[in-house]
Amino acid sequence: MTFENEYEWTVIGAGPAGIAAVGKLIDNHIDPKKILWIDPEFKVGDFGKKWSKVPSNTKVSLFINFLNSCNSFEFLKSNVLFDIQKISADETCELDLMVQPLQCITNTLKSKVVSNIDIVSSLKMKNRYWLLEFNNQNAIISKNVIMAIGAEEKILSYPDLKTIPLEIALNKHKLKEYCHSDDIISVFGSSHSAILVIRNILENCPKTKILNFYKSPLCYALNCGNTILNDNTGLKGTTAHWAKENLHGNLPENLNRFLANEENLKNELYKCTHVVYAIGFQRRKIILEGVSDFEYNPKTGIIAPGLFGFGIAFPELKCDSFGNEEHRVGLWKFMNYINNVLPIWLRYSI
Ligand SMILES: Cc1cc2nc3c(=O)[nH]c(=O)nc-3n(C[C@H](O)[C@H](O)[C@H](O)COP(=O)(O)OP(=O)(O)OC[C@H]3O[C@@H](n4cnc5c(N)ncnc54)[C@H](O)[C@@H]3O)c2cc1C
Incomplete structure (x- = not known):
């Protein structure tokens, strides 16, 4: 040395x-x-x-x-x-x-x-x-x-599902190569990256189905004048706008959302072919x-x-x-x- x-x-x-x-x-x-x-x-x-x-x-x-x-x-x-x-x-x-x-x-x-x-x-x-x-x-x-x-990015272990790396799921040009019409993609998470992924799939692979598993309700950043509530954890900008328009009781046809509890995972996850983990770093x-x-x-x-x-x-x-x-x-x-x-x-x- x-x-x-x-x-x-x-x-x-x-x-x-x-x-x-x-x-x-x-x-x-x-x-x-x-x-x-x-x-x-x-x-x-x-x-x-x-x-x-x-x-x-x-x-x-x-x-x-x-x-x-x-x-x-x-x-x-x-x-x-x-x-x-x-x-x-x-x-x-x-x-x-x-x-x-x-x-x-x-x-x-x-x-x-x-x-x-x-x-x-x-x-x-x-x-x-x-x-x-x-x-x-x-x-x-x-x-x-x-x-x-x-x-x-943190990952979970679902070895039967093909993992789409987060960087691919967030890149509309590369994502298209991974998505096909008979795919069902599970997306884990409900933060900024997860919502971006869901939007990306819906807009660029319109025939692909998505099951979104989340642990907590959607959270938005709110400008309160001298401070921003949920500044680091809340949805912001165009992503927040899109989520408000699409994810509150009026889900797009190809999207289902489930609380990530044992029962829902058991009943729904086996239907999926792919998985994207957007659950933090x-x-x-x-x-x-x-x-x-x-x-x-x-x-x-x-x-x-x-x-x-x-x-x-x-x-x-x-x-x-x-x-x-x-x-x-x-x-x-x-x-x-x-x-x-x-x-x-x-x-x-x-
Ligand atoms: C999807 C996403 C969107 C984001 N959007 C925004 C945004 O809009 N605005 C904003 O301000 N921030 C945003 N961020 C947050 C943040 O700014 C980025 O995550 C940023 O990349 C973090 O910078 P960093 O330098 O800490 O880490 P990185 O960008 O990951 O850089 C770390 C570097 O260290 C190197 N390295 C690691 N280990 C070693 C080693 N052992 N020896 C030598 N080199 C090593 C790596 O190769 C890498 O080059 C976003 C983050 C994500 C994930």
């Missing part, structure tokens, strides 16, 4: 959270040559690869705020006018439009810091540094590490020696001294003004959160 180098900060992951972390470190005067950035592809993470054909639940204005919120992004200096800058700030958009500028920012940041196309396999403490081991057997040491490693794993399984403080992101979690894998837990606690996920929320916690992280190494 060779130690290639020693870094002050290492950021694992180049999705939107990794991009924000690297940008904010540079803005906070960390020498870019002492920052190592690691990702297997540098293609804007799952946001760029899996969800680019998904309609956003976020207004364009919040995406633009994200792009403008780090000097080191050099977004304002860019001569390119991106498509997302041509549409109204109040609209939502396909995530693709945000992927283009994020890819451009990734390239800018990569030219400033040390970047490494690789996968981190494990972390452990060595002489007051974090030792990071890579899939290719190399290793580096870093005083501080930000893990922005993203999350994968769980963080990716890295072997972490000497630290209990990725427990983190959801108010500060601290996992251990010098080791911090960020992004969808380690979301902030925050109370709204009604006292409801929600995990906050979304690009603008990541940016606000790192503005609050980075001053702590900068002082909490060993």
Whole structure:
């Protein structure tokens, strides 16, 4: 094993959270040559690869705020006018439009810091540094590490049904290849992604039948002036509008909805040929020696001294003004959160 180098900060992951972390470190005067950035592809993470054909639940204005919120992004200096800058700030958009500028920012940041196309396999403490081991057997040491490693969709185990991956079910172009007129697809879930999947199937595979199994009633975000009720868990934008029009006692012909209890699953699930799981996400794993399984403080992101979690894998837990606690996920929320916690992280190494 060779130690290639020693870094002050290492950021694992180049999705939107990794991009924000690297940008904010540079803005906070960390020498870019002492920052190592690691990702297997540098293609804007799952946001760029899996969800680019998904309609956003976020207004364009919040995406633009994200792009403008780090000097080191050099977004304002860019001569390119991106498509997302041509549409109204109040609209939502396909995530693709945000992927283009994020890819451009990734390239800018990569030219400033040390970047490494690789996968981190494990972390452990060595002489007051974090030792990071890579899939290719190399290793580096870093005083501080930000893990922005993203999350994968949770699945259930129904091996008799053919699973349609969520990224396919959310992509109307690819979904058509998977759906046939005699298919019956079970869709598990009732959150934003589940409703998007149902709508996608109904609109693009009109002869395919859907059985939707849900655990809780549909939940909507509600703008209450100074706060948004169900901001992180509720349906928003065009998806909320579509759900209100179609899913409340007036279901489309090819859709049935069932409470996901034992009896309904026993009576209905055997009729299905395929399944889509849209039941939430769980963080990716890295072997972490000497630290209990990725427990983190959801108010500060601290996992251990010098080791911090960020992004969808380690979301902030925050109370709204009604006292409801929600995990906050979304690009603008990541940016606000790192503005609050980075001053702590900068002082909490060993
Ligand atoms: C369907 C869907 C729609 C969404 N819509 C919106 C929206 O409209 N607006 C909004 O603001 N947010 C939205 N989000 C939420 C959120 O912004 C995205 O989930 C975003 O992708 C999370 O960014 P991230 O950087 O935390 O993770 P990711 O985008 O998943 O990036 C993680 C990166 O880390 C890399 N990585 C993982 N493990 C390792 C390792 N061991 N070594 C090296 N690299 C590693 C991965 O390869 C990946 O590149 C949506 C999410 C989903 C699922």
